Amino acid sequence: MRRLTRPLWILLAVVFLVEAWLWEHVRPLVARVVDWIAWPALKRRIAAAIERLPPWPTLLVFLIPAALLFPLKLAALWMFSHGYWLGGVAVFGFAKVLGVGVTAFVFDLTRPKLMQLPGFPRLYALVLRGLAWAHGLVDPYKAEVKAWLARTIAPLRARIGRLLRLLAPGRRGRFLRHLRRLRRSVQRGAPRAAPAE
Incomplete structure (x- = not known):
């Protein structure tokens, strides 16, 4: 139960x-x-x-x-x-x-x-105790979620950072030249279609 x-x-x-x-x-x-x-x-x-x-x-x-x-x-x-x-x-x-x-x-x-x-200070104190209780119950789960997000998002941020550095203005030309070379090599390696008779 x-x-x-x-x-x-x-x-x-x-x-x-x-x-x-x-x-x-x-x-x-x-x-x-x-x-x-x-x-x-x-x-x-x-x-x-x-x-x-x-x-x-x-x-x-x-x-x-x-x-x-x-x-x-x-x-x-x-x-x-x-x-x-x-x-x-x-x-x-x-x-x-x-x-x-x-x-x-x-x-x-x-x-x-x-x-x-009469009774309002006790009600106010009860609400504050309820808030402390809620924090005590939820904070461990919140800490676990934050740790999981940090473990999950940190590698993703690193990858995005590397990609952005690769696309930086000084390196953009080199990246695009590399893509063109890659495309040409793929096109050269593809079998040519037989000429139509």
């Missing part, structure tokens, strides 16, 4: 790590976009409004991005159900990345208030 459940746990850990990776890598992008839009006054007002809120309404502010993007996910499901697989994947992926990025950005603003909620 343990042999059957281990792949499911690994899959769960991979999904968890993908979510964490998206969280870490999309959050700065969303912050950059917000900075690029140049709404510092609006950002300050939002941060001040969140600062005045009690902890429970702050939780609602944290959940707003998920609620706003829910219709996009429903649209993706509709596309899947009508056979528009590529469009559904694109819409769902866009909603997922945007949702994680905006939620991470809002979480940074609301974290101090959320930590005042």
Whole structure:
């Protein structure tokens, strides 16, 4: 039974790590976009409004991005159900990345208030422990895949490098002359067709 459940746990850990990776890598992008839009006054007002809120309404502010993007996910499901697989994947992926990025950005603003909620610090610590568990489960496999890729790709890179050096501008003429000589020798060695009578 343990042999059957281990792949499911690994899959769960991979999904968890993908979510964490998206969280870490999309959050700065969303912050950059917000900075690029140049709404510092609006950002300050939002941060001040969140600062005045009690902890429970702050939780609602944290959940707003998920609620706003829910219709996009429903649209993706509709596309899947009508056979528009590529469009559904694109819409769902866009909603997922945007949702994680905006939620991470809002979480940074609301974290101090959320930590005042009863049980939230324990939930946050549980998520961090889950992240550490997922890394502990997946990292050995990730290291094996990286080592395999290094062993597989290194010889291929070396061959491509040799070919590119052979095709370098200074050597290209020599390479083409060698190909012409090879073609002529093949043509000379080929039996000639008998002349038609």
